[in-house]
Each structure stands twice: as C-alpha cells, then as structure tokens.
C-alpha cells in the first residue's frame with residue numbers, strides 16, 4: 131500500500147508574527163517548521179508502515195525551495211521519498227488540491243493523509259477539495275484510524291462527541307490533534323534521510339497555473355491589550371462596567 | 379528619634395503610599411517564595427530614585443538602623459530577607475524600573491535596578507539585540523538582584539555570568555553618596571575595577587540603582603539536541619569535542635541523569651521520553667548560528683555524527699520546531715519540581731574544575747552512598763560550566779524528617795570533597811544566610827580577611843545587609 135502525505139512549511143507555531151507597516155506579515159528571519167497537523171499525518175503514515183500495513187510513504191511539499199528542508203524532516207521521521215513542487219506563489223487550497231490530484235493520478239496511492247488545516251492561513255479546505263476532485267471518500271478530523279484490508283475505520287471529533295465512519299480505499303484522511311504524538315527524528319535517521327530521493331517538479335509541469343485568485347486587501351495585528359486599572363470601590367467598578375466596558 | 383518619627387521622615391522622602399508597614403502589605407516582601415525564610419522589618423520602602431535611596435541611607439545611618447536591599451525576591455539563600463523587626467528597612471527597587479538608554483550602536487542598554495529580566499530581553503529585542511543573561515526566574519528577578527548575586531543561568535557557556543555582561547554601575551554608598559559609574563566602555567583601565575566589588579556582593583556593600591549592560595546580535599538560528607550516553611565522563615568528552623568543533627557557537631550543555639528523567643516523566647504532565655531506548659545519562663545542548671536555523675542544525679548534526687562514530691553517544695534527537703525545543707528544555711527545567719514531588723531533597727550547588735568533574739562525581743556518589751546506601755543522587759545541570767546541582771532525594775521508605783536531619787552530615791561529606799577538588803560550595807546562588815557559616819569554615823583566612831577589609835572600608839558601620847555573606 132502506498133501513502134501520500136502532503137506537508138506544508140509554515141511559520142513555527144510558537145512564533146508570534148508581526149505585521150509590517152506595509153501591511154504584510156513579516157517573515158524575514160522567522161523560524162519555519164512543518165505544519166503541526168502534517169507532522170501528525172507523517173507519524174500516522176509511519177505507524178501504518180511499522181504495522182506492515184503500508185509499504186511506501188511519499189512526502190509532498192508545495193512551496194519555496196526551502197520546503198525541501200521540511201521534506202527532509204519527514205524523511206528523517208521515516209517517509210521513503212519526497213516530491214518538492216517548487217512554487218514561489220502564495221498558494222491557495224484549490225491550487226494545492228489540483229496539484230495533489232495530478233500527483234495522485236500519477237502515483238496511484240491507496241491513502242492520502244493530510245493535516246486538517248495549515249496553521250498559517252487556517253483554511254481547512256485542501257483535504258476536502260482533493261476528495262472532491264478525486265471523487266474519493268473522506269474521513270476528516272480523524273482522531274483514530276484503523277485499517278482492515280480494503281476498509282478504513284475513522285473516528286472523527288465532532289461537536290459534542292465522536293463519530294465513526296467506515297471508508298473504502300482509496301481515501302482521504304485529515305488529521306486532528308489527538309490522532310497521535312509525532313516522534314522526534316533521531317540522528318541516524320536524519321543522516322539516512324539525506325540520501326533519500328527528493329523529486330523536483332513545478333505546478334506548471336502538471337499543467338496547473340498556481341497564481342492566486344483571491345486578493346488580500348489588508349492584514350491587521352490584533353488590538354493591543356490595554357493595561358488594567360485598580361478601582362477604589364464596588365460602585366466605581368459597576369460604573370466602569372457600565373460606561374467603559376459596556377457590559378452592564 | 380522614635381520609630382513613628384523615622385517612618386514619617388521616610389514617608390516624606392518617598393511618599394506615604396510607597397511606605398509599607400501593614401502585615402498584609404509587607405508579607406510578599408518578607409516571605410521567600412519557597413517559604414524557607416520568613417522575615418521581619420520595621421518597614422518596606424519603595425523609592426523611585428537614587429536620591430530617595432541616598433536620603434534613606436543617610437537617615438538609617440543617623441538612626442543606627444540597617445538596610446536590606448531587595449529586587450525580585452527570587453534569591454535562593456535568604457539574602458534579600460530582613461530579620462529585625464525594629465531596625466531593618468527593606469529597600470525594594472521594584473519601582474525603579476526605567477530603561478534609561480537603549481543604544482544599539484554601542485551595543486549597550488542602561489537600565490534601573492528594578493527592571494525585570496524578561497522586560498530587559500524584550501526591550502533589547504526591539505532594537506534587534508540580545509541581552510543573553512537568562513534563567514528560570516526571568517519573569518520575576520530584577521537587574522539589581524541579578525547583579526548583586528552575579529547570576530548565571532543557561533547562557534553562561536557562550537556569554538558568561540552577570541559580571542561578564544556589565545559595563546558600568548550606579549550605586550548608593552553607605553555614606554549616602556551616589557557613585558555615578560554608568561560607563562559604557564569596553565576598555566577602562568583606570569585602576570581598581572570598582573563595579574566588580576558590587577557585583578556578587580549580595581547587598582552588603584551598597585545599593586545598585588542602575589547598570590550599563592552589554593548587548594549582542596541576536597543569533598539568526600538555533601538548534602537544540604538531546605543525546606543519550608553512558609557516563610558523565612562521556613558527557614565531558616562530548617563537551618570538549620563539541621566546543622572545539624563549534625567555534626564558540628555552543629550556547630548550552632546540560633547533564634541530565636536517567637533518575638532525573640524518570641522523576642520528570644513520572645511527575646510532570648505532558649512530558650515524554652524523546653529517545654526510545656533509555657540511557658544512563660543525557661546531555662541537552664544548544665548551538666547558535668549567525669546564518670540560519672538550518673545552518674545550526676547542519677552543524678549540530680555533523681558534530682553529533684562524529685560523536686556517535688567515536689562511540690561517545692548512543693543516540694540523539696534534534697528539535698525540529700519551537701514546540702519540540704521547549705519540550706526538550708522542559709525535561710531539564712522541571713527537574714527541581716519533579717524532585718520535590720518525589721519527596722524531601724537536599725540540594726548542593728557546586729562547581730569543580732572541568733578537568734576534575736568526572737572523578738569528583740564518582741567519588742561524591744560513592745561517599746554519599748557509603749553514608750546512606752539508599753540515597754537517590756540526582757546530579758544535573760550546567761556541566762559545560764563545571765557547575766552541577768547535586769541534589770539528594772530521600773530514600774524510598776525513609777521519613778522526610780529523618781532524611782532532612784542528615785542535612786549537615788551530607789553537606790559536610792559533599793563540601794569536604796568539593797574542597798579537596800579545589801571547587802566551590804556555591805557556584806551560582808550565593809551565600810546569603812544559608813551558607814554563611816559554611817563559608818566562614820571553608821574560605822581561607824587570607825581571603826576572609828580581605829573580604830572583611832573591603833566591607834569595613836565601604837560600609838564601616840555595617841549598614842547594609844548585616845548577618846549576610848560574612
């Protein structure tokens with residue numbers, strides 16, 4: 131069985147980004163990492179391989195040249211080979227889904243495991259769009275995944291509880307936080323990963339124009355929190371809640 | 379002057395609301411955070427300027443009172459706590475928290491003694507600079523206390539202790555004079571280095587009111603790694619190799635023994651073992667790069683691979699994200715907390731020359747075990763600086779009180795050994811009241827006499843922090 135795992139290079143989850151006066155997010159010298167949900171997707175694929183349920187794992191990243199670092203991280207965790215689709219453009223989910231469809235048509239995987247969303251644009255669309263384009267069943271927000279022959283059981287986190295789905299291969303899975311805890315890449319595996327192949331392509335080679343269709347009008351930082359004040363009496367507190375906070 | 383009159387005079391100097399006498403107001407200043415020390419004082423004064431402090435000092439001298447300076451109250455040896463209900467004025471620097479100058483061209487920052495360390499970090503960052511002093515208490519400890527204790531922390535390996543990061547000082551002296559020594563010079567050989575008398579003086583020579591500190595470029599990238607190995611000696615071998623190969627870019631090198639890791643995994647939520655097969659000990663390291671995070675990672679990989687080929691390390695992992703980096707550091711930083719949950723413990727903050735560290739550790743372990751065979755020895759910390767925390771956890775099944783009653787005896791065993799290895803019984807945390815008698819026993823007469831002469835010269839009436847250090 132073959133698994134594709136698309137992974138995105140994003141601003142590190144713990145970095146607090148700044149908005150530049152020009153209105154864009156400052157990405158100079160900002161720490162970049164693999165999208166955390168994608169890390170979970172890689173881990174899940176590796177676990178399936180370790181259980182002898184999968185044979186080959188291909189990590190795909192669509193993005194700038196440095197996204198090859200992100201692919202190396204996936205290879206060091208245990209993926210077998212990488213595909214870097216190099217594109218300098220800001221990528222929208224639909225374009226990503228189209229590129230992934232083209233790769234799926236060629237690679238013929240049994241499973242594509244994606245993160246449920248990327249933490250930079252928070253779109254939460256690519257997996258669903260890809261399922262539609264491929265006309266495959268989808269199990270989104272998976273918190274548990276079981277494979278039995280051709281059938282896949284996915285436990286999903288939904289509002290107020292869990293839902294269990296049965297899917298047939300080939301299928302799309304998107305991962306939620308509780309699916310697993312990704313491993314650390316060990317040094318010997320990091321060194322081995324350097325020798326694993328990464329195929330280099332472009333969106334154009336799949337006949338796809340990656341130009342965005344949406345225009346970003348404005349990026350604003352959150353409103354600065356104002357410092358608190360000490361009030362002298364309950365009366366004053368109530369007054370302030372009424373006049374300033376507008377709560378009462 | 380009757381007490382009421384004295385308080386009135388102080389209130390006039392600093393404003394009545396900045397003078398605290400009511401127990402509910404004074405309690406936070408008089409209680410050490412672990413509640414090991416509970417103090418007493420005539421009052422707590424929160425001045426706003428060196429001039430305020432100067433006037434308080436003159437008044438205290440006239441009235442035969444004494445002064446205990448306090449900054450963030452995170453000191454671990456009781457130095458910041460007063461113990462005299464009638465004669466102690468606790469002078470808190472907390473309100474003196476202005477940044478006086480941020481000068482990126484000179485790579486320096488001039489800040490008042492009440493500035494919280496984390497705020498200094500943020501301010502330096504606004505000018506794209508690094509103030510490298512950092513420790514677990516950075517959210518509370520303040521510049522005055524950090525200098526008065528010559529604090530160390532995680533970055534000593536690359537940037538040195540508080541002393542190494544200070545260019546100039548402003549202090550209020552025992553005669554009430556303000557010493558304006560806020561120089562921003564890297565070279566200044568005009569006689570005795572006065573600032574270095576006050577740094578590490580634990581509030582016994584004068585009150586530090588402001589300082590000029592060194593700033594550095596912010597490294598462009600960093601990588602953190604954890605490696606499993608067999609013995610502390612191997613950790614030291616790794617350290618020498620890594621330091622030589624990294625060209626001074628190594629910024630942290632910490633030892634974690636397996637027992638410490640076990641305590642952390644058992645007691646601290648959201649921790650897990652990063653390396654599948656357990657090792658007898660671990661080293662946690664960090665390496666900076668002036669180019670990029672990828673460059674730091676490449677360099678660390680190269681060094682670690684060499685160490686693996688030399689059979690010094692068994693396995694290693696590198697942090698691939700900030701969350702992973704924090705998870706690795708959490709293992710190290712939760713060590714004290716985890717040990718606390720494991721029962722009573724006796725702590726020893728020692729240093730020995732690096733060349734003798736491995737032998738010292740072996741002998742220390744043997745000596746403690748000979749005295750108390752079931753003692754659980756957790757030796758961890760800044761091994762790259764030759765500084766370890768040798769913490770002994772109570773034997774399973776022994777009572778906490780029974781164990782703590784052995785404090786003196788175990789202390790003596792370890793400190794005797796430290797002395798025979800030409801080490802120090804206080805590497806980082808200072809002397810305060812906790813180790814005052816131990817210092818008197820162990821420092822040479824010549825050294826003690828020099829220290830007393832300096833104290834007499836600068837503070838002849840023992841106005842500042844009596845009963846501490848000496």
Ligand SMILES: Cc1cc2nc3c(=O)[nH]c(=O)nc-3n(C[C@H](O)[C@H](O)[C@H](O)COP(=O)(O)OP(=O)(O)OC[C@H]3O[C@@H](n4cnc5c(N)ncnc54)[C@H](O)[C@@H]3O)c2cc1C
Pocket residue numbers: 411446447448449450451452453454456457458459471491513514515518519520521522523524525526527528529530531532580581582584585586587806807810843846
């Ligand atoms: C969780 C934790 C971790 C720690 N880790 C480290 C570590 O890694 N390395 C390390 O070195 N220390 C460490 N410490 C100890 C402590 O944080 C440092 O000693 C720190 O420098 C004390 O700063 P402070 O502002 O709290 O000073 P305080 O506790 O207020 O005072 C400490 C001493 O300095 C004197 N003093 C304070 N202000 C002045 C002043 N303006 N002028 C003259 N004297 C003054 C006091 O009288 C006292 O003797 C740690 C403490 C905690 C609680």
